[in-house]
Amino acid sequence: MSKKRVNIIGAGLAGSEAAYQLLKRGYSVRLYEMRPQKMTPAHVSSSFAELVCSNSMRSNSITNAVGLLKEEMRHLDSLIMSAADHSSIPAGSALAVDRETFSQRVMETLQQFPDLEVTNDEVTDIFDEPSIYATGPLTSDALADAYSTLPGLAKLHFFDAIAPIIAYDSIDHSKVYRKSRYDKGDSSDYINCPMTKEEFNKFYRELIGAKTTELRGFEDQKVFEGCMPFEVMAKRGAKTLLFGPMKPVGLEMPDGKKPYAVVQLRQDNAAGSLYNIVGFQTHLTWPEQKRIIQMIPGLENARIERYGVMHRNTYLTSPNFLNKFYQSVQLPHLFFAGQLCGVEGYVESAASGLYAALNMDRFLSNQPPLDFTKETMMGAMAHYVSGANPQNFQPMNANYGLLDNSQLEKEERAKRSLEIIDSYGN
Ligand SMILES: Cc1cc2nc3c(=O)[nH]c(=O)nc-3n(C[C@H](O)[C@H](O)[C@H](O)COP(=O)(O)OP(=O)(O)OC[C@H]3O[C@@H](n4cnc5c(N)ncnc54)[C@H](O)[C@@H]3O)c2cc1C
Numbered sequence: 001m002s003k004k005r006v007n008i009i010g011a012g013l014a015g016s017e018a019a020y021q022l023l024k025r026g027y028s029v030r031l032y033e034m035r036p037q038k039m040t041p042a043h044v045s046s047s048f049a050e051l052v053c054s055n056s057m058r059s060n061s062i063t064n065a066v067g068l069l070k071e072e073m074r075h076l077d078s079l080i081m082s083a084a085d086h087s088s089i090p091a092g093s094a095l096a097v098d099r100e101t102f103s104q105r106v107m108e109t110l111q112q113f114p115d116l117e118v119t120n121d122e123v124t125d126i127f128d129e130p131s132i133y134a135t136g137p138l139t140s141d142a143l144a145d146a147y148s149t150l151p152g153l154a155k156l157h158f159f160d161a162i163a164p165i166i167a168y169d170s171i172d173h174s175k176v177y178r179k180s181r182y183d184k185g186d187s188s189d190y191i192n193c194p195m196t197k198e199e200f201n202k203f204y205r206e207l208i209g210a211k212t213t214e215l216r217g218f219e220d221q222k223v224f225e226g227c228m229p230f231e232v233m234a235k236r237g238a239k240t241l242l243f244g245p246m247k248p249v250g251l252e253m254p255d256g257k258k259p260y261a262v263v264q265l266r267q268d269n270a271a272g273s274l275y276n277i278v279g280f281q282t283h284l285t286w287p288e289q290k291r292i293i294q295m296i297p298g299l300e301n302a303r304i305e306r307y308g309v310m311h312r313n314t315y316l317t318s319p320n321f322l323n324k325f326y327q328s329v330q331l332p333h334l335f336f337a338g339q340l341c342g343v344e345g346y347v348e349s350a351a352s353g354l355y356a357a358l359n360m361d362r363f364l365s366n367q368p369p370l371d372f373t374k375e376t377m378m379g380a381m382a383h384y385v386s387g388a389n390p391q392n393f394q395p396m397n398a399n400y401g402l403l404d405n406s407q408l409e410k411e412e413r414a415k416r417s418l419e420i421i422d423s424y425g426n
Pocket of ligand 1: 134
């Protein structure tokens with residue numbers, strides 16, 4: 001008997017995870033990925049699961065919401081998590097990865113399955129066959145228009161920005177020091193560029209006057225708070241920076257003195273030749289990025305290997321359309337996953353792909369859906385996406401506020417969540 005086939009559209013974080021989960025359950029998967037035939041404005045390669053901006057998957061602690069989500073995924077044999085753990089590089093208590101090794105691992109694992117068929121075409125239609133749409137925030141226009149024809153589905157958007165990456169060998173090491181905040185993790189994980197009050201004030205004055213790129217539609221200022229451009233944050237006041245990305249607490253200098261402000265650099269690749277400027281996502285023009293970055297002590301001669309840019313992100317009114325299993329209520333052969341359906345972040349996107357695939361399996365094998373409940377982070381995110389108020393629906397990161405059992409300590413809630421996940425097995 002031939003194997004049941006599922007189409008997966010988009011080989012990003014969500015689509016790659018969904019493909020793995022279905023392939024290992026014996027399905028044949030046709031994976032549509034339009035790159036490299038057609039690129040998005042942010043992706044730069046043809047790799048699966050490309051990380052378009054930061055190389056961090058955030059905290060690994062289970063008392064942190066995204067840390068718990070990652071642990072749930074590990075308990076469910078997540079491909080994205082095993083590839084991330086395999087390619088991790090030092091980043092204190094966070095999980096950061098070498099982005100190339102990470103994507104390579106995802107691709108190699110998927111390509112080992114003979115029942116994977118990859119098609120590098122742009123999909124512009126809605127299929128009548130079982131399909132998981134995971135085309136992400138940079139979904140091509142033609143497909144985004146096709147989504148709008150589905151009952152109850154409309155496309156919304158917000159903006160978010162990418163931080164610049166600089167070359168390690170262009171940093172002046174006599175002015176910077178290595179330390180992670182409060183010495184969590186290995187103290188050599190971050191490079192810190194300290195500023196005096198005078199240096200900060202001068203930097204701040206120049207930053208708020210710096211030129212930004214024009215972006216059609218950005219006038220409505222729909223920026224995702226978690227990825228707000230640095231210069232937009234600065235315009236809210238100097239303290240927004242001093243209590244935000246430039247906060248000095250826990251980053252005393254080697255002589256024990258506390259700097260007035262700090263710019264942190266995080267290793268971006270395993271070779272350690274590239275560093276990300278933490279929290280400096282920006283849509284300044286490129287010459288202005290260079291001018292502002294080179295005002296930072298230690299970065300006077302910084303070579304920028306990738307400039308920051310800003311993009312329009314598409315997402316859908318999922319609460320009008322999906323049930324709590326990422327499945328269309330009216331067209332049950334269709335599932336939606338990833339940032340497109342209203343989760344936000346690499347890990348959250350991959351987690352939704354995993355959950356959608358498990359439920360696609362249930363659907364195709366005529367079993368009742370798998371309900372992880374709101375006691376798990378994975379279940380709670382799916383509840384949010386399907387049950388939020390559609391009038392002001394906005395993409396959401398994992399957070400403990402979504403989870404049931406708020407009277408319990410976080411450790412207890414995390415333990416309970418993992419017990420539920422384990423009772424399903426993998
Ligand atoms: C500019 C930017 C910066 C971001 N920075 C971060 C960050 O630093 N940290 C973080 O946690 N999250 C970040 N995000 C948010 C989000 O986590 C990522 O976008 C994540 O990659 C979403 O995963 P996904 O699987 O939903 O989509 P993606 O990973 O984008 O995958 C979607 C795939 O679908 C393909 N595709 C699109 N349309 C079609 C079509 N019509 N036919 C076939 N294929 C198609 C695309 O080429 C892509 O490979 C950022 C998003 C953007 C846009």
